[in-house]
Amino acid sequence: MTGDHQTLALVLFSAFVAVTLAITTWAGRRRRGTAEEFYAGGRLFSPMENGFAIAGDYMSAASFLGISGLIALYGYDGMLYSVGFLVAWLVVLLLVAELVRNCGRFTLADVIAARMGEPRIRTAVGTSAVAVSVLYLVAQMVGAGSLVALLLGGTSGAARSWTVVGVGALMIVYVSLGGMRATTWIQIVKAVLLMAGALTLTGLVLLRFHGDIDALLTTAADRSGHGRDFLAPGLAYGTDWTARLDFISLGLALVLGTAGLPHILARFYTVPTARSARRSTVWSIGLIGSFYLMTIVLGFGAAALLGSDAVRDSNAAGNTAVPLLALHLGGGAGSTGGAVLFGVVAAVAFATILAVVAGITLASSTSVAHDLYASLARRWGGAPYSEVAVARVASVVIGAAAIGLGLLAQDLNVAFLVGLAFAVAASANLPVLLYTLFWRRFTVRGAVWSVYGGLVPAVLLVALSPVVSGSPGALFPGVDFHVFPLQNPGVVSIPLGFLAGWLGTVTSHEPPDAAKHAETEVRALTGAGAV
Numbered sequence: 001m002t003g004d005h006q007t008l009a010l011v012l013f014s015a016f017v018a019v020t021l022a023i024t025t026w027a028g029r030r031r032r033g034t035a036e037e038f039y040a041g042g043r044l045f046s047p048m049e050n051g052f053a054i055a056g057d058y059m060s061a062a063s064f065l066g067i068s069g070l071i072a073l074y075g076y077d078g079m080l081y082s083v084g085f086l087v088a089w090l091v092v093l094l095l096v097a098e099l100v101r102n103c104g105r106f107t108l109a110d111v112i113a114a115r116m117g118e119p120r121i122r123t124a125v126g127t128s129a130v131a132v133s134v135l136y137l138v139a140q141m142v143g144a145g146s147l148v149a150l151l152l153g154g155t156s157g158a159a160r161s162w163t164v165v166g167v168g169a170l171m172i173v174y175v176s177l178g179g180m181r182a183t184t185w186i187q188i189v190k191a192v193l194l195m196a197g198a199l200t201l202t203g204l205v206l207l208r209f210h211g212d213i214d215a216l217l218t219t220a221a222d223r224s225g226h227g228r229d230f231l232a233p234g235l236a237y238g239t240d241w242t243a244r245l246d247f248i249s250l251g252l253a254l255v256l257g258t259a260g261l262p263h264i265l266a267r268f269y270t271v272p273t274a275r276s277a278r279r280s281t282v283w284s285i286g287l288i289g290s291f292y293l294m295t296i297v298l299g300f301g302a303a304a305l306l307g308s309d310a311v312r313d314s315n316a317a318g319n320t321a322v323p324l325l326a327l328h329l330g331g332g333a334g335s336t337g338g339a340v341l342f343g344v345v346a347a348v349a350f351a352t353i354l355a356v357v358a359g360i361t362l363a364s365s366t367s368v369a370h371d372l373y374a375s376l377a378r379r380w381g382g383a384p385y386s387e388v389a390v391a392r393v394a395s396v397v398i399g400a401a402a403i404g405l406g407l408l409a410q411d412l413n414v415a416f417l418v419g420l421a422f423a424v425a426a427s428a429n430l431p432v433l434l435y436t437l438f439w440r441r442f443t444v445r446g447a448v449w450s451v452y453g454g455l456v457p458a459v460l461l462v463a464l465s466p467v468v469s470g471s472p473g474a475l476f477p478g479v480d481f482h483v484f485p486l487q488n489p490g491v492v493s494i495p496l497g498f499l500a501g502w503l504g505t506v507t508s509h510e511p512p513d514a515a516k517h518a519e520t521e522v523r524a525l526t527g528a529g530a531v
Helices: 003-030 035-043 047-058 061-103 108-115 119-151 157-208 213-224 227-231 241-260 262-269 274-305 308-314 321-329 336-380 387-408 414-428 430-438 444-463 490-506 514-526
Strands: none
Touching: 003 336, 047 157, 047 262, 047 274, 047 336, 061 108, 061 213, 061 227, 061 241, 061 262, 061 274, 061 308, 061 321, 061 336, 061 414, 061 430, 061 514, 108 119, 108 336, 108 430, 108 514, 119 262, 119 336, 119 387, 119 414, 119 444, 157 213, 157 274, 157 321, 157 336, 157 387, 213 227, 213 274, 241 262, 241 414, 241 430, 241 490, 262 274, 262 336, 274 308, 274 321, 308 321, 321 336, 336 387, 414 430, 414 444, 414 490, 430 444, 430 490, 430 514, 444 490
């Protein structure tokens, strides 16, 4: 787009960003400055509000931009992300939501510490939470860079880089000023906007094909360059045994990782009761399920109406498929309708990124202040600064780290990057959480070993994988030090996390505290003693 049409799109985009900043300012003035207010929004949100906020937190740039782009490029294989992200919520609903709300206060480490009660547990889980959060933040930064570069009329590296920096600065402002209350309202507004935007685009795609799904799929296959193979499994993950194993690894990470994401678990503490947490999850499953069905239509719609080559030419990873589809459905690059629809979709996608970024940053800075700093302060004999003040400083540091990594990872698909974060969460956080809740013999050593036994292999395998070096799309394409053949480490690191927890427990010299487990079990199931 050029001229007046580009100006119109930019005005619409800027208006959306201004609205989210206004919400942050409004919510920031209403909060009381206490830890409970900053971390959990005073626990005053209803199940419906929290359900919308969870959906807003979960439906990230990976969902709106990355998944649709992968489907547009790889067809059937790209749908794995839609299915995996949705199925993961059954694990959350059945095993995690109510129990975590009853056992914890602000963070995942609270749940583990309720049974173990040792500072080194908080240190381990807090470290893992920060690692997962930073990886997740990188994906959002990359999505923002691709989106705004396209909005400004191209895909220049300078535009993408400055956007990454700008998003990092905005997320620090959101978290520092508003805390959980502002973050929640931004996520609610964003969820409504995102559902409305996705529903509008899905309706327009189906209208273009007169509601004929078969015609949509056939046209997508014809314009993909792969023919009928586009609609069959194997295009991205069927070339050899390594690709097939990567497929299994990614599926495990997506299904199991959600239950270990710090910013998702933190949402269960913003409601007053465990029953509310469970009802929040039901609300979020309905919203998320509807949305992921629409991403499938959008992905195949982009392939059918634009062609896979056009999507790839705009962004090699497919991150701009949905905005380009909106431009096409509105009438094309030279039309007012195209500019309006493109500007609205770009603004909604950017609001999506800002909301998710704020939630992740808040969760990670909470872990730094409430878990790492508080544990160290107790060892030093006192805390010279309040946890809220430390959390604000931590948001700046974490934001800077995410900006740096986001600048390196600009050529990777955002859904793929989120898959890495899910793998680390499933490897380090899920095993210790499930062992704590359900294994009577679990010990402190087992908890520490479980976290590090999943976290260290997951991060190390990613560092030694083709994601970082040895492939054209790697972070460092000019060097090659990869020795691990898979792009996603989940199939190796997730079992290692469970194995390390079991091994640490059976080799521990300390006897398991049966009374503490019984207390945790009663609290988890009944809510007795829950904050």
